[in-house]
Amino acid sequence: MRGKNNMLNEPIVTKRMGFEDSYTLERYLATGGYEGLRKALSMTREQVKEEVNKASLLGRGGAGFPAGRKWSMLRQAPTSYLVINGDESEPATFKDHLLVERDPHQLIEGTMIAAYALGVSQAFIFTRGEFALGIERLTAACNEAYEYNAVGKNIFGSDFSVDLVIHPGAGAYICGEETSLIESLEGNRGFPRIKPPFFPAVTGLYGEPTVVNNVETMSNLPWIVLNGGDAFAALGQGSSAGTRLFALSGRVNRPGWYELEMSKTTFRDLIYDKDLGGGIIGDKKIKAFIPGGVSAPWFFEEHLDMGLDQDAVAKAGSMLGSGSVVVMDETTCVVRASWRITRFFHRESCGQCTPCREGSGWLEKIMRRIEEGSGRPEDLDLLMDVCDSIAPGVTWPPQQTTICVLGPSIPSSIASAIRHLRDEFLEHIKLGHCPYEKDHILTGAAR
Amino acid sequence: MKQNNDYMEKMLARKTPSTGGGFSAEGMKRAEALMALYPVKRSALIPMCHLAQGEHGWLTEECIEEIAALVGVSPAEVSGTASFYDMLHLEPVGQYVISVCTNIACMLAGAYELLEAVEERLGIASGQTDKDMRFTLEEAECLGACDTAPCLQVNSRFFGPMNSESFDKLITDLASGALAGVVPPHGVLSRVERVFSLTTKGATDAAQMDTTDAGQK
Ligand SMILES: Cc1cc2nc3c(=O)[nH]c(=O)nc-3n(C[C@H](O)[C@H](O)[C@H](O)COP(=O)(O)O)c2cc1C
Ligand code: SF4
Ligand code: FES
Numbered sequence: 001m002r003g004k005n006n007m008l009n010e011p012i013v014t015k016r017m018g019f020e021d022s023y024t025l026e027r028y029l030a031t032g033g034y035e036g037l038r039k040a041l042s043m044t045r046e047q048v049k050e051e052v053n054k055a056s057l058l059g060r061g062g063a064g065f066p067a068g069r070k071w072s073m074l075r076q077a078p079t080s081y082l083v084i085n086g087d088e089s090e091p092a093t094f095k096d097h098l099l100v101e102r103d104p105h106q107l108i109e110g111t112m113i114a115a116y117a118l119g120v121s122q123a124f125i126f127t128r129g130e131f132a133l134g135i136e137r138l139t140a141a142c143n144e145a146y147e148y149n150a151v152g153k154n155i156f157g158s159d160f161s162v163d164l165v166i167h168p169g170a171g172a173y174i175c176g177e178e179t180s181l182i183e184s185l186e187g188n189r190g191f192p193r194i195k196p197p198f199f200p201a202v203t204g205l206y207g208e209p210t211v212v213n214n215v216e217t218m219s220n221l222p223w224i225v226l227n228g229g230d231a232f233a234a235l236g237q238g239s240s241a242g243t244r245l246f247a248l249s250g251r252v253n254r255p256g257w258y259e260l261e262m263s264k265t266t267f268r269d270l271i272y273d274k275d276l277g278g279g280i281i282g283d284k285k286i287k288a289f290i291p292g293g294v295s296a297p298w299f300f301e302e303h304l305d306m307g308l309d310q311d312a313v314a315k316a317g318s319m320l321g322s323g324s325v326v327v328m329d330e331t332t333c334v335v336r337a338s339w340r341i342t343r344f345f346h347r348e349s350c351g352q353c354t355p356c357r358e359g360s361g362w363l364e365k366i367m368r369r370i371e372e373g374s375g376r377p378e379d380l381d382l383l384m385d386v387c388d389s390i391a392p393g394v395t396w397p398p399q400q401t402t403i404c405v406l407g408p409s410i411p412s413s414i415a416s417a418i419r420h421l422r423d424e425f426l427e428h429i430k431l432g433h434c435p436y437e438k439d440h441i442l443t444g445a446a447r
Numbered sequence: 448m449k450q451n452n453d454y455m456e457k458m459l460a461r462k463t464p465s466t467g468g469g470f471s472a473e474g475m476k477r478a479e480a481l482m483a484l485y486p487v488k489r490s491a492l493i494p495m496c497h498l499a500q501g502e503h504g505w506l507t508e509e510c511i512e513e514i515a516a517l518v519g520v521s522p523a524e525v526s527g528t529a530s531f532y533d534m535l536h537l538e539p540v541g542q543y544v545i546s547v548c549t550n551i552a553c554m555l556a557g558a559y560e561l562l563e564a565v566e567e568r569l570g571i572a573s574g575q576t577d578k579d580m581r582f583t584l585e586e587a588e589c590l591g592a593c594d595t596a597p598c599l600q601v602n603s604r605f606f607g608p609m610n611s612e613s614f615d616k617l618i619t620d621l622a623s624g625a626l627a628g629v630v631p632p633h634g635v636l637s638r639v640e641r642v643f644s645l646t647t648k649g650a651t652d653a654a655q656m657d658t659t660d661a662g663q664k
Contacts, residue, residue, distance in 0.1 A: 132603035171533030187492035249552035
């Protein structure tokens with residue numbers, strides 16, 4: 001996987017990516033590994049939590065909830081389990097894949113720091129099943145960490161003990177949703193649970209209070225403990241503190257991962273800077289881009305100068321989500337792009353809620369009809385009606401009528417495309433095919 | 448890192464999916480070790496399914512029955528759970544499962560053209576297995592490697608960016624054995640074995656609790 005971090009004085013989560021053997025204990029120790037955990041163990045739990053609070057570390061899994069707050073929320077009982085979410089399946093997201101495969105010890109160290117702060121004695125890292133190499137490396141790293149006494153009994157001679165299990169997923173997008181992840185970890189089908197009452201913090205894994213955090217969230221902890229929460233908060237701006245790992249893909253010259261200071265870099269920099277995205281293939285014009293994974297409403301040219309900032313993106317009606325930016329150029333068929341995203345949601349809906357299950361099916365059918373040349377102009381209103389029945393008002397953040405937010409995310413792409421590029425839809429319908437067919441490489445049959 | 452023991456050798460030697468059968472003695476030992484890692488046995492259900500696929504290439508009826516007995520649920524419960532997950536195969540699949548991603552980033556880089564070339568090269572459509580049980584082709588959702596779009600996996604190992612020429616070369620290399628170390632039989636998430644059991648007191652106590660029902664709704 002290619003990427004860069006030299007825009008930063010000091011990368012936080014990708015500093016070992018330049019080493020071939022970045023995943024080994026030997027390299028990890030040679031580059032300051034497990035020093036953060038040693039330091040954490042010399043502090044009180046409260047002190048560690050306080051540093052994470054000060055850091056304003058926003059969860060990197062999509063919802064962007066501050067990790068410090070999640071750990072200190074009013075609890076009926078002490079936390080029993082820590083579950084790390086490495087299921088990464090949001091289309092266009094590939095940052096956790098990188099962190100698991102290339103720096104598994106950093107993830108383990110972060111997990112141990114969180115386990116200490118929370119006072120849990122059992123942690124799990126749920127890793128997407130398709131990341132076979134990542135699972136192998138994480139398992140090997142876990143073995144090494146036990147041997148090195150960074151995991152297990154009386155860690156580094158302290159009275160803190162914690163066990164760690166690397167759990168393989170088996171292929172289901174929905175298992176990234178935290179209550180579904182917990183169901184799956186319990187050995188069940190990954191059906192999301194109804195909240196309330198099944199808030200993980202209260203009734204999580206095995207019915208016990210559970211904290212679920214993302215892989216990247218954990219990977220930041222060693223640095224935060226070593227350098228202090230203030231140093232982390234000094235990077236970025238406001239609540240968007242620190243650096244973040246952005247995944248750039250689509251019609252750019254240099255797709256890849258980029259660790260960047262939050263807020264300080266704009267979407268334009270990310271896409272066009274010669275050291276980052278390097279501009280659009282063939283110097284074409286940009287048509288639209290997705291700012292944070294396919295669940296997020298699309299952005300357009302007028303949003304390019306916005307900083308990579310969670311609040312700014314939210315205020316403009318979308319989300320920074322999983323930090324995945326997908327670029328569509330002037331020759332991209334928006335009908336096809338939004339159809340493909342809709343089809344994904346339709347395939348991955350767990351089927352528990354009618355609006356999600358049926359709605360995604362209808363949308364997919366209508367979109368396919370348009371894509372294949374049998375669309376009617378009335379279809380656009382029909383599509384918006386169906387969107388409205390899934391997420392009333394089709395706003396962002398969406399109104400939730402379903403058990404989890406997969407459902408209300410389905411309309412994002414279709415509604416963005418129809419609202420901003422309606423003429424293109426109509427043109428596609430009139431012609432019976434994509435107006436850009438001859439310009440781009442997409443000739444294969446949609447299916 | 449690779450612990451290429453006899454067990455692995457045996458799995459690597461298997462060219463086609465087996466016609467049936469339960470866990471080997473070593474496999475059963477590993478299944479039991481997996482169960483001991485969790486406070487509730489049922490949590491090991493999916494990892495054990497991966498283990499079974501490593502041995503047989505798919506989830507055989509006998510393995511399903513054995514997993515059910517180990518966890519203390521009915522075989523229907525195991526196969527019902529497994530059917531929810533894309534990676535678990537309740538029918539035999541080819542020696543190599545080829546998953547071509549056609550999601551947004553890959554599509555924008557020509558994934559459907561790639562899929563067509565792959566179908567032509569293999570002579571099967573997506574969702575099908577060839578008659579020699581060598582290849583199963585599936586159209587995948589985002590595999591989490593969009594910077595190498597268009598990409599695909601062979602038995603959960605990544606290849607990308609791909610085009611029809613590099614795919615031809617991939618098939619040749621698979622056939623010649625040049626990729627044996629990179630692409631093990633699918634389902635093998637057990638190439639690296641966990642060598643440490645739980646060590647904290649709390650966890651050990653919990654592991655001895657028999658709470659098989661707690662995992663169910
Ligand atoms: C449909 C759906 C899929 C999700 N997928 C993931 C995922 O793959 N990885 C992840 O960390 N969080 C995912 N989330 C968010 C999790 O529910 C949860 O908020 C997150 O893991 C919490 O970690 P954080 O606070 O560190 O971000 C998903 C949420 C939904 C609704
Ligand atoms: S919204 Fe969709 S994915 Fe989520 S629980 Fe309901 S049916 Fe399942
Ligand atoms: S879209 Fe193909 S790997 Fe992400």
